[in-house]
Amino acid sequence: MLIGFAPDQDKGTSIHAVHEEMLELIGPYQAGLGFLKLLTEPTDQIFDILITNNMDTFRKFKLEKQEDSLLAVFNGPSECGSADICFTASEEHKKHLIVKYDWTKEKVFVVGRPSMDLLWATENEKMALQRIFLRSNGVNPDWGSILINTVCSKLIGKSLDYLCNFSEEIGMNLIIRAGKNHENKDLDHVCFSDTNKDPDNLPPLIAADILITDYADSVLDYLALDRPIIFIVSEDNKTTPWWYNENLPGPIARTVKQLCSLIKTRNEWFNQYINQRKAWKKKFVAGQGTASQKVVNMLMKEYNK
Numbered sequence: 001m002l003i004g005f006a007p008d009q010d011k012g013t014s015i016h017a018v019h020e021e022m023l024e025l026i027g028p029y030q031a032g033l034g035f036l037k038l039l040t041e042p043t044d045q046i047f048d049i050l051i052t053n054n055m056d057t058f059r060k061f062k063l064e065k066q067e068d069s070l071l072a073v074f075n076g077p078s079e080c081g082s083a084d085i086c087f088t089a090s091e092e093h094k095k096h097l098i099v100k101y102d103w104t105k106e107k108v109f110v111v112g113r114p115s116m117d118l119l120w121a122t123e124n125e126k127m128a129l130q131r132i133f134l135r136s137n138g139v140n141p142d143w144g145s146i147l148i149n150t151v152c153s154k155l156i157g158k159s160l161d162y163l164c165n166f167s168e169e170i171g172m173n174l175i176i177r178a179g180k181n182h183e184n185k186d187l188d189h190v191c192f193s194d195t196n197k198d199p200d201n202l203p204p205l206i207a208a209d210i211l212i213t214d215y216a217d218s219v220l221d222y223l224a225l226d227r228p229i230i231f232i233v234s235e236d237n238k239t240t241p242w243w244y245n246e247n248l249p250g251p252i253a254r255t256v257k258q259l260c261s262l263i264k265t266r267n268e269w270f271n272q273y274i275n276q277r278k279a280w281k282k283k284f285v286a287g288q289g290t291a292s293q294k295v296v297n298m299l300m301k302e303y304n305k
Contacts (some may be wrong), residue, residue, distance in 0.1 A: 034271065052097070053113055054243055055088045055285050057215045059079055087295055089113045089220070092283040111294040112287015118202055119224040121291030126206050126225075133207040134173060136238040137191040146263065147208030148200070149216045156212075159256040164190055166260050172293050175204050210266055215241050220284045222248065223277060228266040230259060243284060249276040 012242070052058045086093050086108045094108045131141040139145075146167055150156055156163070160176075167174040168189050177193040193204055201218050205211075210228045213219045219229060220243070229250035250273055253259035262269070287294065 031250065040302070052086065052088050053217055054092070054093045054220045055241060057217075085109065085298075087111050087298075090284045090286050092243070095110055109294075109298055110286050111298070112285070112291035113221060114287075114291040114295055115200070116202060116205075116221045116224065117287065117289045117292050119221060120287075129203070130207045133203040134191075137175075137193075139173040139175075139189055139191050141173055143173050143189065144209040145207050146210050146212060147175045147177060147204050148212045149177045149204070149218045149261075150212070150214045150232060151216045155256060155259075156251075162256055166263075170264065172263075175208060177201075177204055210263060212253075212263075215244060217241070217243075219249075221278070223281045223285050224288075226277060228270050229273075229277075230262050230266075232259065247276055247279065249273050249280045 001253060037246075084107075086097070086103070088097060088108055088110055089112055091110050094105070094110050096107055097103055097108055118126075121129070130145075134141040134143075134145065148156055148163075156176075164174060164187055168187070173189045173191065175191045175193060201221065205218060205222055205225070208227070210230065211219060211222045212230050212232060213222075214232045219231075222229060229248075231248055231250055231252045233252050234252060245248060251262050253262055
């Protein structure tokens with residue numbers, strides 16, 4: 001019997017889009033596809049599943065029998081709503097869900113994020129995947145890369161031309177994934193990643209040597225890579241997510257000049273935030289590459305009760 005599990009895809013057929021070249025390199029399980037062959041005989045039971053990350057963003061699935069397989073079929077984004085079981089990314093978020101939605105602890109399981117299992121691949125595997133992503137997006141695979149992934153910062157939009165020129169001067173690619181479409185600058189070192197067409201955050205995260213963000217939850221996934229993070233915080237940012245606190249795992253830039261200076265000096269300040277990164281990782285990161293397997297095992301346990 002085969003289980004397919006897919007929190008980040010609309011079609012419910014895989015956890016995330018993976019290049020064939022990646023599959024050949026590391027194999028389907030390590031890519032986080034969550035397709036595992038099991039020897040358990042299915043029953044006729046069908047139940048609803050909620051999947052969430054460290055944000056209050058839910059995706060709803062229905063576990064269905066299709067011929068000789070079980071498939072977790074994606075039903076679309078969801079309110080917290082009713083479900084038989086909920087999988088979340090961290091113990092800290094489980095506590096938050098129980099308090100906010102009055103759920104019982106038996107309903108919520110901490111597994112990590114199945115779509116991010118690949119963040120725990122070996123360094124050689126991640127380097128190879130990094131080159132695949134950069135090459136497939138037409139930028140220089142021999143350069144380091146800066147990923148900009150923001151939710152509400154106005155600083156990036158106002159300073160994009162400046163940042164494009166700056167990244168070229170220091171010999172780094174610029175990956176823009178800022179939650180809205182930007183005019184494509186048609187530059188050899190700039191990649192515009194459309195979040196509407198490609199919702200999968202994993203490839204750009206692995207490709208990035210440094211992350212620039214505000215309140216995007218991708219920072220919680222990026223912690224697994226233990227790479228530099230710079231936060232953009234401007235005075236017009238009035239709302240923050242529940243997990244945000246002042247003890248950030250990286251420095252704050254309030255102007256584009258501060259941002260550029262921090263990018264240049266990242267090797268100097270990176271180790272100053274080692275304790276903050278460890279603290280955030282402990283609170284918000286779980287699974288360590290085993291989330292897909294945990295979900296499948298728990299689903300089978302529930303399915304065969």
